[in-house]
Amino acid sequence: MAKLNFGGTEETVVTREEFPLSKAQEILKNETVAVIGYGVQGPGQALNQKDNGINVIVGQRKNSKTWDKAVRDGFVPGETLFEIEEALERGTVICYLLSDAAQIELWPTVKKHLTAGKALYFSHGFGITFKEQTGIIPPADVDVFLVAPKGSGTSLRRMFLEGRGLNSSFAIFQDATGRAFERVISLGIAVGSGYLFETDFRKEVFSDLTGERGTLMGCIQGIFAAQYEVLRSKGHSPSESFNETVEELTQSLMPLVAENGMDWMYANCSTTAQRGALDWWKKFRDATKPVFEELYESVATGKESQRSIDSNSQPDYRVKLDAELAELRDSEMWQSGKTVRSLRPENQVVEA
Numbered sequence: 596m597a598k599l600n601f602g603g604t605e606e607t608v609v610t611r612e613e614f615p616l617s618k619a620q621e622i623l624k625n626e627t628v629a630v631i632g633y634g635v636q637g638p639g640q641a642l643n644q645k646d647n648g649i650n651v652i653v654g655q656r657k658n659s660k661t662w663d664k665a666v667r668d669g670f671v672p673g674e675t676l677f678e679i680e681e682a683l684e685r686g687t688v689i690c691y692l693l694s695d696a697a698q699i700e701l702w703p704t705v706k707k708h709l710t711a712g713k714a715l716y717f718s719h720g721f722g723i724t725f726k727e728q729t730g731i732i733p734p735a736d737v738d739v740f741l742v743a744p745k746g747s748g749t750s751l752r753r754m755f756l757e758g759r760g761l762n763s764s765f766a767i768f769q770d771a772t773g774r775a776f777e778r779v780i781s782l783g784i785a786v787g788s789g790y791l792f793e794t795d796f797r798k799e800v801f802s803d804l805t806g807e808r809g810t811l812m813g814c815i816q817g818i819f820a821a822q823y824e825v826l827r828s829k830g831h832s833p834s835e836s837f838n839e840t841v842e843e844l845t846q847s848l849m850p851l852v853a854e855n856g857m858d859w860m861y862a863n864c865s866t867t868a869q870r871g872a873l874d875w876w877k878k879f880r881d882a883t884k885p886v887f888e889e890l891y892e893s894v895a896t897g898k899e900s901q902r903s904i905d906s907n908s909q910p911d912y913r914v915k916l917d918a919e920l921a922e923l924r925d926s927e928m929w930q931s932g933k934t935v936r937s938l939r940p941e942n943q944v945v946e947a
């Protein structure tokens with residue numbers, strides 16, 4: 596494992612170069628990896644493993660849309676695609692990729708099939724860390740670890756097909772066989788990770804829940820909405836407000852940040868913009884920091900996990916989520932965005 600310096604702190608990272616796919620294939624050659632659930636992470640991880648020559652099967656409820664999707668993706672019923680219980684029986688590694696709330700419901704069934712020496716694999720620290728809420732307590736004679744890709748399962752697959760890897764975290768909760776480390780790293784490589792960063796279950800879930808509620812998803816929509824609403828209230832048109840809030844960020848400036856950091860993006864903007872951004876960023880940091888403190892506390896005390904479990908275990912949770920997503924989609928800001936996006940060259944309808 597490589598020791599790398601992250602802004603002054605040394606951390607352990609496993610790279611594809613030091614742990615090549617051939618090594619992962621060798622270590623996993625006698626394993627049957629059962630991917631349980633075929634939602635967002637399921638397809639990405641199962642297809643990447645299949646293309647990487649791993650013996651992978653999928654467990655999914657029959658007569659569901661995702662069963663049909665698995666068939667379209669090349670999994671063969673009775674050979675590599677099974678009802679969940681049969682896949683649990685056949686698997687030596689169980690990749691538990693149901694939604695976090697659904698994992699609670701199915702846990703008694705999964706536990707039944709966790710015989711000595713098998714491995715239980717998660718892509719989140721949720722079930723284990725919040726065990727008082729989930730009841731997920733694995734038997735002592737199985738390995739328990741996680742590989743958590745730091746991005747959507749959709750990106751995991753896309754980046755794999757482009758020959759790139761997505762960064763993942765990995766952690767070992769329980770090493771019953773003495774092989775947990777080689778198993779987890781091999782699986783991490785097999786599912787399409789580029790680099791594997793070491794963590795533990797608790798840290799993974801605390802940071803992940805904070806990130807998605809914070810800058811990655813919740814906060815970003817919040818500050819977009821705040822700026823858009825101010826611009827609109829001062830008489831700016833929807834298109835101008837949208838362009839100055841979202842479009843310029845995603846199309847022009849964020850790619851520069853991704854490429855080479857914030858100072859690089861700043862340096863490629865006008866000196867006027869640089870002056871203003873350097874003057875204002877700390878004010879925004881200070882204004883939002885108390886909200887981040889409140890958020891972390893809500894994660895750490897188990898309030899966020901409980902809320903997720905409570906809402907996602909209702910039978911109509913999908914319908915309710917869809918309605919809330921539709922509210923976002925139908926807002927003036929994102930409707931303006933739809934029109935702005937339609938103007939991009941790739942979205943222009945070419946006249947015959």
Ligand SMILES: NC(=O)C1=CN([C@@H]2O[C@H](COP(=O)(O)OP(=O)(O)OC[C@H]3O[C@@H](n4cnc5c(N)ncnc54)[C@H](O)[C@@H]3O)[C@@H](O)[C@H]2O)C=CC1
Nearest residue numbers: 632633634635636637661692693694695697718719747748
């Ligand atoms: N969505 C993502 O890209 C990411 C997800 N994760 C983690 O990966 C895990 C899987 O997440 P997703 O792929 O988003 O899950 P998902 O919400 O897409 O659901 C996965 C599968 O669960 C099945 N399912 C739902 N309720 C069920 C039930 N009661 N019985 C049987 N099957 C049921 C669905 O049919 C679906 O195939 C979670 O632990 C999540 O936190 C981690 C990183 C990113």
Ligand SMILES: CC(=O)[C@](C)(O)C(=O)O
Nearest residue numbers: 744745746747748803807
């Ligand atoms: C994509 C990802 O890593 C998230 C945002 O944490 C998630 O989907 O849970």
Ligand SMILES: [Mg+2]
Nearest residue numbers: 719803804807
């Ligand atoms: Mg998450």
Ligand SMILES: [Mg+2]
Nearest residue numbers: 744745746803
């Ligand atoms: Mg995440």
